Amino acid sequence: MASFTAALRTLNEMKATGVVEDYAVAGAMAVAFWTEPLPTFDLDVLIFLPGEQQSPIITLEPIYRWASERGFLLQAEHVLIEGVPVQFLPAYNALADEAIETRPRPSAELIASLREAKADLHRRREGLLLREKVRFVLDLQRICLPLLQRQRPLAPWERPWSVEP
Secondary structure, X not given: OOOHHHHHHHHHHXXXXXXXXXXXXXXXXXXXXXXXXXXXXXXXXXXXXXXXXXXXXXXXXXXXXXXXXXXXXXXXXXXXEOOEEEEEEEOOOHHHHXXXXXXXXOOHHHHHHHHHHHHHHHHHHHOOOHHHHHHHHHHXXXXXXXXXXXXXXXXXXXXXXXXXX
């Protein structure tokens, strides 16, 4: 069974042994720390590589070698760590740098607590009537669609529903 906590321990070991200077969880898994979970295939990890890169072509060969030496499988661009496909992404701009430099350092206890809180939320939502679930969707539309509309015109499928629960 895939273990996100074990994958984080391995990432911390990679930092401790100097394979990466530092890292930050990114993508859908990072969003899941603070909001509703999203379906995702892998764990995206922004990284600082040790030393200065002298070439515009960045190699992840030291990471793949380190992983292979420890028995982790390589799967396309992923390293399979404790059943979790992990994709390493070298920091590519100032925002990625900031994410790594200021990332919260989630402990195993925090992760377990967040998982339990989310499981509790899902248990409570399972018991809601369809009318209440539709009300949630409509409330999200009232909040999100105006924000999206400020950025660009809404596509036909993004128009608010003309229903009341």
